[in-house]
Amino acid sequence: MDADSILAAIFNFENYGELLVLVQNSIWAGAVLGLLGGLVGTFVMKRDLAFAVHGISELSFAGAAFALLVGADIVFGSLVGSVAAALLLGLMGVKARDKNSTIGVIMPFGLGLGILFLSLYEGRAANKFGLLTGQIVSVDTVQLTALAGTALAVIVALVAVWRPLNFASLDPELAEARGVPVRRLGIVFMVLLGISVALSIQVVGALLVLALLITPAAAALRVTSSPVAVVVLSVVFAVTATVGGILLALGGRIPISPYVTTLSFIIYVVCRAIGSVRAGKGINGRVLQAQ
Amino acid sequence: MKPVVSLTGASLKFGKRALWEDLDLDIKPGEFFAVLGPNGSGKTSFLKVLLGLQDLHQGRAALGGRPVERGSRLIGYIPQQKSFAQDTPMRARDLVGLGVDGHRWGLRLSPAKANRRIDELLELVGASDYAKVPVGQLSGGEQQRLRVGQALATDPKVLLCDEPLLSLDLHHQQAVSALINRQCRERNSAVVFVTHEINPIIDYVDRVLYLAGGRFKVGTPEEVMTTEVLSDLYGSHVEVIHANGRIVVVGLPDATTHHHAESHALAGEAA
Numbered sequence: 001m002d003a004d005s006i007l008a009a010i011f012n013f014e015n016y017g018e019l020l021v022l023v024q025n026s027i028w029a030g031a032v033l034g035l036l037g038g039l040v041g042t043f044v045m046k047r048d049l050a051f052a053v054h055g056i057s058e059l060s061f062a063g064a065a066f067a068l069l070v071g072a073d074i075v076f077g078s079l080v081g082s083v084a085a086a087l088l089l090g091l092m093g094v095k096a097r098d099k100n101s102t103i104g105v106i107m108p109f110g111l112g113l114g115i116l117f118l119s120l121y122e123g124r125a126a127n128k129f130g131l132l133t134g135q136i137v138s139v140d141t142v143q144l145t146a147l148a149g150t151a152l153a154v155i156v157a158l159v160a161v162w163r164p165l166n167f168a169s170l171d172p173e174l175a176e177a178r179g180v181p182v183r184r185l186g187i188v189f190m191v192l193l194g195i196s197v198a199l200s201i202q203v204v205g206a207l208l209v210l211a212l213l214i215t216p217a218a219a220a221l222r223v224t225s226s227p228v229a230v231v232v233l234s235v236v237f238a239v240t241a242t243v244g245g246i247l248l249a250l251g252g253r254i255p256i257s258p259y260v261t262t263l264s265f266i267i268y269v270v271c272r273a274i275g276s277v278r279a280g281k282g283i284n285g286r287v288l289q290a291q
Numbered sequence: 292m293k294p295v296v297s298l299t300g301a302s303l304k305f306g307k308r309a310l311w312e313d314l315d316l317d318i319k320p321g322e323f324f325a326v327l328g329p330n331g332s333g334k335t336s337f338l339k340v341l342l343g344l345q346d347l348h349q350g351r352a353a354l355g356g357r358p359v360e361r362g363s364r365l366i367g368y369i370p371q372q373k374s375f376a377q378d379t380p381m382r383a384r385d386l387v388g389l390g391v392d393g394h395r396w397g398l399r400l401s402p403a404k405a406n407r408r409i410d411e412l413l414e415l416v417g418a419s420d421y422a423k424v425p426v427g428q429l430s431g432g433e434q435q436r437l438r439v440g441q442a443l444a445t446d447p448k449v450l451l452c453d454e455p456l457l458s459l460d461l462h463h464q465q466a467v468s469a470l471i472n473r474q475c476r477e478r479n480s481a482v483v484f485v486t487h488e489i490n491p492i493i494d495y496v497d498r499v500l501y502l503a504g505g506r507f508k509v510g511t512p513e514e515v516m517t518t519e520v521l522s523d524l525y526g527s528h529v530e531v532i533h534a535n536g537r538i539v540v541v542g543l544p545d546a547t548t549h550h551h552a553e554s555h556a557l558a559g560e561a562a
Contacts, residue, residue, distance in 0.1 A: 046380055160397055167393035170381050173370050174441070177342050178394045179362015225382045225425045285382065285423030 012251030019250045025139040029147055030242035033203050033212065036151045037242075038235030039158060040196045041217030043189060046169040050214050052089050052190075055103035056197045058110035059085035061206035063198075064131050065117035074131070075146075079198040085110070086194030090187040114206070134205035134257040151199060154192050161185055166227070203242060204257045211261040212238060219268040222275035225285075237267045293356065295320050295365070295448050295481045296341065301350035303336055309505045310336055314350070316500065316509060320448065321479040323472065323495045325486060325512075328502035329543065334485045335371075337502070338451050341483065342368060355448060362394070367447030367480070369438045369455045369471075377427040383437050384422040387412050390441030412440040416470055432463030439470045450474055450482045456491055464491045471495075489516070490537045512538070 020027075044053055063081020067074045085106065092099055118128045126135075139147070158165075167175040168182040176182050193213075200212045216237035220230045245260030278284075294317035302312040310333030318324050326334050339345035340352050343361035352359045354366070367390075375381070387409050392399060399405055413419045416436045421429060426437070435455060442450060452471060456464045472495040475482045484492060489499070489512065499515045501508045503524040508515050515521075516538050521529045530541040 042380075162398050163393055163395050167389050170379065171386070171389055171393075173373075174368060174389070175393065177344065177362075177366075177368045177370070178390075179360075180394050221378070221380050225380055225385075226423075227381075227385055230380060284425065284428050285421070287420040287422075 008252075010252050010254060011248070012253075014251060016251060020247075023246065023250060025141060025144045027243055027246055029139045029144050030203060030246045031239055032148050032151045033200055034216075034239030034242040035235055036154060036196055037200055037212035038216050038238035039155060039231065040193060041213050041215075041238065042220070042231050042234050043158075043165060043169060044193065044213055045217045045221055046166070047186075047189070049193070050210065050218075051100055051103050052086075053193065053197060053210060053213050055089070055107045055110070056082045056085040056194055057201060057206045057209040058107045058114070060110075060194075060198050060201055061131055062110045062113040062117065064201065064206070065114040065121070065128075068123070068127060068131070069117045069121045075143075075198065075202065078131075078201050079195065081110070082198040082201075083191060083194035086190040086197070087187070090190030130205070130255070131201070132205045132207050133255045134201070134203050134208065134260075135255060147199060147202070150195065154195050154199075157188070158192055161188060165189055204260050205255070208257045208261050211257075211264040212242065215261075215264040215268050216241065219264075219271040222268070222271040237264070241267065292319050294318055295355055296324075296483065297351075297353040297356075298340075299351045299353075301340070301352055302348045303333060303340065303345070304348045311502055311505065311507050312349075314507060318449075318481045318483065318498075320481055321475060323475050323482045323484065323492070323497045324500065325484045325489060325492060325496045325498070326500045326502065327486060327489055328507075329487070332502040332504075334487075334502060335453055337500075338368075338453050338483065338485055341449070341451055342366065364445055365448040367442035367445060367450045369435075369442045369450070369452040371453045372431055372435055372438070372455065372457050372459070374431060374434065375427045379425065379427040381426050382423050383418055383426055383429065383433075384409050384413060386426050386434075386437050387418075387440045387444065390444035408444065412444060415443065416440040417466075430463075432459050432467070435459060435463065435467050436470065439467060443474055446478060447480055450480050452482065452484045452486075454485055454487070456486065456488070461491075468492045468495065493536065493538065516540075 044050060060078040060082030064074045064078035067077025089099060089103065092102065114131070118131070121128060164175070164180045165185050167178070167180050168185045172182050196213065197209055200209050204212050217230070217234040219237050220233035224230055224233060241260050241264040244263050245256050248259045249256035296316070296318035298314050298316040301314040303310045326337055328334050336345055340347055341354065341359055343359045343363065354363055388405060391405055391408050410419070413422050416439050418433065418436050418440060421433060426434060429437070438455070450471060455467055455471070459467065468491050471482055471484065474480050475495070486492065489496065493512065496512055498510060499512050501515050501521070501524060504526055506524055508520050508524060516531055518529065518531045521531055521540060525544055527544060529543060532539045532541060
């Protein structure tokens, strides 16, 4: 394969207009997942749960693979897997900080189970690959409605607990003293996170969920500490990555996940550079009195 | 004047070990009340009881005439100073904001009102200049000023302070304790100030609860901080020296650990 044909495989904009109409549903699905990922991601960062997200996604993959094997609904399978994993981690403690070794134990186990189920599965190879790397090109209206409905429910729940969850995440000791149900909120958030992971897996696959749930929020935190700006930027970055990734992926014959992860990564690198320049100049918002 | 904090026959035990037993105590509005004692004597547990986070073994604890409950709006709480990680995604004003409406459900629907209150509190504790700096990039003293502002958000009737001066330099010790004293005198809040070192607040303290060896003594600093009383509490000879308005206690059984924040924190866990 020469360079030209590789490039043609990655970027191909022939018949773009016609394709665009065909994948409308996918683009909407991408936008919804971007919104969800951007919102949930800010709390993943505040609660230091990046590694937990990875662990949850591996078990979600196992659930999806099992569903594929027995002919059940894949989305349902991945939901069961990830919510179970999230609940397990949530019940073990409020913060995942001390739980990293447990997550490290769960993760390969989930991945191993998933590979076992996939090996036993005798259907199309593309179905197997899709679980790991994502497939969003063929979202029909029913699927889109279910996806958007679930995402909306998660967002509504997240908004309802927003302030106390924020309190419990950033300042747990004082939140406890002020009567905030710190532990219960932690479990609620893990369930919401589990659902979000299961939904995101449909776009970017189990291996790359972090690009949707971590990278945009991490990038936003590099350039601002304002709570409102972090949320807005995180959502904008996540939607840009998913929708942009789908648009770029249309013509080529490669799964969309590399486009999404690359866009996400570029955004992060740019934000990190901006953050470093500011830190280098000592700009951190302090008002300096005239000498 | 009706007491705002009231303990009746209160006992707290861990296993067989009694931290304190049969404690009767009333704290009045506007009173600056210090809780002193060695590590593991139950100072922090005393605050936890008032916060509703620790059940008494026996007796009753009441706040504003009602049994203590978790999350009481009468209380402002300044926790032991624990620095925030450098990259904590929170600015100074957001930390104060948690005290204003962090416990409420949903989103902040009227940001203008909350922001006005936050600005007032920042002004009050002299933190306006670094309102927008991430908390992880502030010094321990600056963070502790914010903690005071955060605790004052609800204009509490009782201000509970858990070693608020620990690991602060002298300048910030004075600034932070003056802020707490101002709330006490101007707003008539009762202050319960847990500390292992009385000198930074000696000018403000009205009464002292000294906990040691499973026993206690309540009274004015002059009554409690004497060679006789402390020797009796510790069960060994302790010399109390008054010099230049400061109090020096010599010969404490655990004097070696007294000034180590780390060993204190460990003992605090046990307590």
